[in-house]
Amino acid sequence: MRCLAVCQDELVIRMLDEILLPGFEVEFIVEQRPLARKLHDAGVTVTVGDPRRTDTWLKADLGPSTCVIIEDNGKRSPKKIVDAVRDAGGTLVYVLGIGAERHEDSRAEFADVAYLSMSELFGGPLLTEFSRSLTRARVQQYQRYFSDADRVLIMLHNDPDPDAMASGLALRNVLRRTKTTAIIGAIQGVTRPENLRMVNLLDIHVEAITHESLREYDRVAMVDVQPHYFGGVIDRVDLVIDHHPEQPGYTAVFKDIRPDYGSTSTILTEHLRAVDVNISERTATAMLYAIKSDTLFFNRSTNRVDLEAFSYLYPLSDAALIRKMEGAEITLERLDYVLRAFKDGTLAEQVFCAFLGSLPREDFIPYVADFFLQLEDVKWTIVAGIVNDSLIVSVRNLGYTKNAGEFVRRFFADIGSAGGHRAMAKAVVPMRAFREKFGDLPGELIGAKLQDLVRDFLAHEQPAPEKKKEVVR
Numbered sequence: 160m161r162c163l164a165v166c167q168d169e170l171v172i173r174m175l176d177e178i179l180l181p182g183f184e185v186e187f188i189v190e191q192r193p194l195a196r197k198l199h200d201a202g203v204t205v206t207v208g209d210p211r212r213t214d215t216w217l218k219a220d221l222g223p224s225t226c227v228i229i230e231d232n233g234k235r236s237p238k239k240i241v242d243a244v245r246d247a248g249g250t251l252v253y254v255l256g257i258g259a260e261r262h263e264d265s266r267a268e269f270a271d272v273a274y275l276s277m278s279e280l281f282g283g284p285l286l287t288e289f290s291r292s293l294t295r296a297r298v299q300q301y302q303r304y305f306s307d308a309d310r311v312l313i314m315l316h317n318d319p320d321p322d323a324m325a326s327g328l329a330l331r332n333v334l335r336r337t338k339t340t341a342i343i344g345a346i347q348g349v350t351r352p353e354n355l356r357m358v359n360l361l362d363i364h365v366e367a368i369t370h371e372s373l374r375e376y377d378r379v380a381m382v383d384v385q386p387h388y389f390g391g392v393i394d395r396v397d398l399v400i401d402h403h404p405e406q407p408g409y410t411a412v413f414k415d416i417r418p419d420y421g422s423t424s425t426i427l428t429e430h431l432r433a434v435d436v437n438i439s440e441r442t443a444t445a446m447l448y449a450i451k452s453d454t455l456f457f458n459r460s461t462n463r464v465d466l467e468a469f470s471y472l473y474p475l476s477d478a479a480l481i482r483k484m485e486g487a488e489i490t491l492e493r494l495d496y497v498l499r500a501f502k503d504g505t506l507a508e509q510v511f512c513a514f515l516g517s518l519p520r521e522d523f524i525p526y527v528a529d530f531f532l533q534l535e536d537v538k539w540t541i542v543a544g545i546v547n548d549s550l551i552v553s554v555r556n557l558g559y560t561k562n563a564g565e566f567v568r569r570f571f572a573d574i575g576s577a578g579g580h581r582a583m584a585k586a587v588v589p590m591r592a593f594r595e596k597f598g599d600l601p602g603e604l605i606g607a608k609l610q611d612l613v614r615d616f617l618a619h620e621q622p623a624p625e626k627k628k629e630v631v632r
């Protein structure tokens with residue numbers, strides 16, 4: 160195919176020539192004779208002429224199937240050139256934006272021709288390549304640092320979730336180690352049924368770690384968590400890879416913390432890709448499941464990089480296994496608490512509140528809160544229960560109403576821990592402190608109290624701006 164290009168910049172001409180030559184027969188029209196001579200000597204096909212004149216184009220033998228590329232350098236409008244090309248019978252006209260300034264104006268001005276901008280054409284791939292090579296350098300550094308260790312510990316947070324476990328598997332892969340030379344461990348093991356199902360289906364072993372046994376390892380890495388989480392027990396690690404906001408108060412030889420990523424598995428997908436490590440089906444399946452679950456299947460704030468990691472891992476993973484893991488959400492004992500909440504809970508003005516009494520495990524509370532949020536006409540759910548003499552409050556809403564994090568902070572931050580973001584939040588309050596603040600309420604009145612608090616909050620609170628993402632476990 161024949162292509163005529165109008166361009167007065169040597170660098171751009173050489174670049175276009177390089178890119179277009181294999182598929183096109185390219186000829187450049189330049190205005191300055193010295194530039195034309197220089198290009199001609201370099202082997203570029205070039206004619207000297209005034210591109211604003213129709214006869215320049217007629218002379219250049221412009222036909223309806225000739226492709227015309229016109230440079231828009233942001234200094235002088237190429238409108239006259241476009242008109243001249245049109246008059247000479249050109250139809251395949253492309254304006255190529257080179258100056259960064261006036262792309263939007265130009266796009267509007269040349270609405271009837273195709274407008275391409277140089278930064279859009281090259282920016283994406285170039286940035287991907289740059290960030291991949293930066294990641295590669297980073298990963299190679301910690302790979303080397305870990306290479307001479309006999310035993311490596313990959314430490315997870317308590318009650319590890321899919322993202323923690325998948326990140327553990329992935330890091331073991333990056334370090335090119337086996338389960339005997341890189342141990343995945345946690346101080347408190349997995350308890351939630353859906354996570355246990357993942358452990359069984361993917362045959363993941365999480366070693367129980369004690370403060371003493373920490374010393375048996377030559378190197379310690381942490382994924383999906385940072386040392387401050389362990390309350391001063393661990394203040395120095397070799398590597399931290401996490402997507403929670405960076406915390407002070409510890410030292411790490413290497414760290415890669417990216418709070419704008421939806422999961423730690425997303426970061427590790429990039430690490431694996433950067434150093435070209437093969438990802439096994441098991442690891443890919445775990446990571447894909449982790450990305451889905453940490454982003455609540457892309458319902459929670461999701462980054463472009465999460466989608467990219469997802470589409471990269473998808474063909475490598477076992478979709479049937481993921482379906483099986485997801486099915487593990489509903490268990491008989493959970494249904495039991497759903498029924499209890501149904502019986503004792505209250506629904507008023509689209510707010511569902513329930514107090515579940517004393518519970519053997521915490522996960523029933525967020526489960527019930529999530530469950531009732533699916534109901535028609537429910538916009539907020541507040542579900543509470545007592546675990547180990549602390550009141551746990553899970554708050555959920557549909558995300559476009561007032562802020563759940565604000566709600567728990569307002570009423571519980573002074574007597575316990577409270578946090579979260581717009582759509583999901585959690586408070587943990589020692590029962591003694593709760594009684595001191597709200598009185599010694601019997602069970603059925605705790606539910607009613609919560610209903611009062613949220614009614615008060617929703618009636619008076621102005622919508623708060625979206626807070627920076629916090630992940631609620």
Ligand SMILES: [Mn+2]
Binds near residue numbers: 323402
């Ligand atoms: Mn995570």
